[in-house]
Amino acid sequence: MKRLFATLLLCLFGTLGASTSAFAHAASTSFVILQLPQGDGPVAVRWDLSLHDIVWVVFVDADYDGNVTWQEVQDARPALANAVLTQMSVQRGGAPCVLRVQDFALATRNEQNFLSVALQADCPNAGLTSVGGTLFMSGDASQRVLLSAMRGEEQLTGVLSAGENSWVEPAQASAWRSFARFIGEGVWHVLIGYDHIAFVLLLLLPSVVRPVDGRWHGATGFGQVTRDLVTIITAFTLAHSITLALAVTGTVMLPMQPIEIAIAASIAVAGVVNLLPGLSRLRLPLAFGFGLVHGFGFANALSEIDAEGSSLLPLLAGFNIGVELAQLGIVALVLPLIYSMRATRWYAGTVLPLGSCALGMAGLVWLFQRV
């Protein structure tokens, strides 16, 4: 009875008190480091393993005193080598490689000594490398293998578990393919980014009118409209290209929440500016200033895309050009319509103020949602 009571209370306490924050260390993890050759040649493998995982497969603690000494590791070398070769497989170019244990050493990780096994994989084919096997994870669902591979200057990473126990080297995309892919990503980001479309529309709406005596009047000709638009859009583009490059290269890192708030605020402010013809001279500095903010937003969107296998320059150039193409698309769709309406009284009196008001209000709503 007393035991049952204790068990029931422990069940309650097990969740409430003795939670994961009470464990003596993080869950079991081993580390695989690969050096991938550029062409032919062996794959160098280093595998750092916790003795806590090894002892479930290999009998290392010969005197069973709880302490595994370096001598006991030396004595167990044949069994350890055999187990390591059984637990890991490496393929290259679709063909299995022959793994050889080169040496055993130790490495200190997370305040524990790990057995560090150096291996060499001799592969009949060149091509992409894959790593798999049971990797000492059998029987422990919490076990993970953190894999890190160096391909030239590029670092690739992977997390393997008992459920997903293989890693395949991603193909290196050609510069042209990366460029083309990220043009599409840039276009797509603008098209799904309602806040960005709203801001571009707010820059566009007053481009076909001019302030005269505190009121909007239709612009006189297409040249005037084009000059205005080119200036404003160039300022915006230049600004967001600068901050996108700075953020993506890690030169400037800003937290996302204030950026998202500032983007929403930029839409609300642009809406207000459009309502007051007297403030029209602020459009250019605002386009540039808020362009800087939107660039950080683009960088955030870009960071969500799996870019493994791509190089920086084609990726950045492609994404930026994609954004510009989408912006130009919006201009091409909307400009003919508003240009044709510019001289009517209801454009300056209704379409421009109501449109700006609606978009500005949307900016305000996003602002409150993001705060």
Added chain:
Amino acid sequence: MRGPARLLALLAVAAATNAQGAVAAASDRFVPDDPGFVVANVRQAQPDDRLRDLIVAWRANPTATAESVVLATAYVERARALREPMYFGRAEAVLAPLSSRAGAAPSVRRLYAEILQHRHEFTAAEALLDALLREYPHDLDARLLRASVRLVRGDFAGARSDCAQLAVSGGSSATAGFACLAEALAGGGNLSRALALLDSQITEHASADSSARAYLLATRAELHERKGDLDGATADYREALKLAPRDDSIRAALADALAAGGEVFEARELLAIDKPSLGLLVRSAALSTGARREEFSARATTWLTLEAARGDAIHHREEALLALANANPARALAAAKKNFEIQRELPDVRVLARAALAARDVPALQALRLWLQETGYRDSVTESILGDGARS
């Protein structure tokens, strides 16, 4: 591919933001000169005789419910007793073939719910227990488990309903039900009634198992703490820790209470144990200065970085505490908010309040104030922080 495989990892090979890269980066290899050099103590990782027998029995029939449940239960008990998370992974691996089967036995589903709790997947655990209780409404173990999940998630009304059903069930479940009811009542703000209920349980079970008494005392200590009675809280925590000296949660709570009472030196001494948990490490960092703080902070950061690389998202509370210790209120608040979405125990409420105040985030303070109003939750420290927040 996880986050680190994304763009920033591509662009900045050695960037500190690449958690996995940082974790997987090669540390220096070495070969000991002394053959007697102890590489590792593996006593806790090796199965004892009883466990070995259970493993042998299970391997003979790995899909049999009885053998699987007995072995998985032994693993879970060992995980708790030894503070070894690997045994939860082993329990999960044993249960995996059974838990995916339609109509799995209640014992399998309960154990699996417990493993989900361990991973802080409380929503999934509760859903599993909801389904189980729909089928087996008289499964008292499942009800107690669901009550505990609801308490952690801050669903005090839901927990109260489960606890009340346990309390009227009679026998030992009733006792556990009363203890759990006290917690649910306290969650809803009825601290005095909860204290009275716990007092009676502690008196009634004066000769109970030491772990069970430690739980009751620690629960009462927390209520004293919430009422602002630090002396009462530290006295109960001390007694609880004497009964369960290996329990880091009680140790951490006592250290918090001592530090709040100005006994920083004693709190620091209390935290200085061999193989401290992450919760103790971040508290040590917060209560230390200079090189010691940096050392504790670095150890805790390594731990958190490894977990992030593994894809485990279970230590947001500790991440927030560490960020507060390192005077990074924005990071602390982000982690505390994430944590509050998952669990809402006293340390979670307090760390959110502290982080929101440190970050001067008025909406976060207001949201917490609203939650206190809606639930009736009372805590003198949180209320004082919210008062400061309103004045600032």
